[in-house]
Amino acid sequence: MDRILIIRVDKLGDFCHSLPAFSLLKRSLPDSQIDVIVAPIMEPFAKAMPFIDNVLVYRKEDDNLVETLRERDYQAAIVMHSHKRMAQIVKEAGIPYRLGQRRKWFQYLYTHRAPINRSACLKPEWRYCTDHIEYFLCKNHIPPADIHDRVWQSPDDRGQWQQFYGQAEGERLVFIHPGSGGSEGSLSTQQFAEIADSLVRHTEQRVKFVVTFGPGEESLAQEVVDKIAGLGHTAVKAPPLAAVEEFIRSLAAADMMIAGSTGPLHAASLHNAITVGFYPHKTRDDKIRWQTLSEDVRRLSFSPPQGKETGTQLKLIDAQLVGRKAAQVLHKQFS
Structure with a gap:
């Protein structure tokens, strides 16, 4: 797949825990375009990540997001956390491969569902995120890269x-x-x-x-x-x-x-x-x-x-x- 969209539109802590997953996907598919939709407050930080190619912003009042995604012609969308509105948006945008997680009533909006049970609290959130990406890679017969938990170098300043x-x-x-x-x-x-x-x-x-x-x-x-x-x-x-x-x-x-x-x-x-x-x-x-x-x-x-x-x-x-x-x-x- 050449163009993949990841959705993570919640808070700062959740986004921090998603970074190892973003890095894993990019290192597993270095020639693919990896775009991410984030909450407005996270946009500048997301743009600083070397393993994210393009950053889009989710705003509840944005009526053009579906059309924007349709124009970008993504082949896959990965919804990293249960989010009904984003599940609806990626379906309306016609993205053919839509991966979410099981356990929510709106899971029918996805074409694929990862068997992830975060509420069990058996592992760190960042590992649930990388599990999500590994599921995507394995189901598409793509060998996963090594998993790294430390993916952002602290600034030199x-x-x-x-x-x-x-x-x-x-x-x-x-x-x-x-x-x-x-x-x-x-x-x-x-x-x-x-x-x-x-x-x-x-x-x-x-x-x-x-x-x-x-x-x-x-x-x-x-x-x-x-x-x-x-x-x-x-x-x-x-x-x-x-x-x-x-x-x-x-x-x-x-x-x-x-x-x-x-x-x-x-x-x-x-x-x-x-x-x-x-x-x-x-x-x-x-x-x-x-x-x-x-x-x-x-x-x-x-x-x-x-x-x-x-x-x-x-x-x-x-x-x-x-x-x-x-x-x-x-x-x-x-x-």
Whole structure:
């Protein structure tokens, strides 16, 4: 197949986990045109990926998308996550090979359905994404290339971003993102402050905390800064950046990111930063599926006790324990 379209129109974290799959497809079909449809906010970052040839943008109000896809004459469309509207669009565009996943009522819109059960949470999300691509390749008798989880080289301007965030010599930059970004909750501002305090007390590293925020979260970030500073530690609110793509690049400066399972946590893992994530634990183990792309030794995850009543109560996570564990990893990686 010469022209293949991949659809991934959801959030930052989901897109980060799709990058190994995009890379796998391009390396398996190096002479094919691999185009991707993304959400508007992800367009600049998607364009920076060397294994994506063209980037299209999905907007709900765009009535011309079907015609655009029809004109581009794609031979195959791969819908990476269950999305009813995009399933309808690729069918209306007349794309002959349409691959989605089973388990949704609108799966009849696809010509092929991959047997992927993400809700089982038995493997990382990025592996479910590569499974999807491997299914496509094998069904079309195309040998898959090797699977790589680290597919994006961190920019060479790490020093520039360290300067941007005001890093002093001998200092470690520990980022905190207290917002939930639409994911399943986050810790309280007091918990983040206690984690920061515990981390500093259990490490010999000099630490500066940088608190990041998304739209509508600036006051939340300021509250975390004030609480950490009130405990006698160095903390600043992150300077604003114009675009998500710029923010992702700037995370090259992060030695550690502490956050719920949000886009910034997963974006920091693209740079192999130490990630400290918090996940609900009701009837499935989200910390397996949504583990970050950082190396195993640079990844920590915490959940409340499993159960319908306790599993969503992130306030039950022991902030002192998190800080101690984070300090241990920081020491191992930088001492």
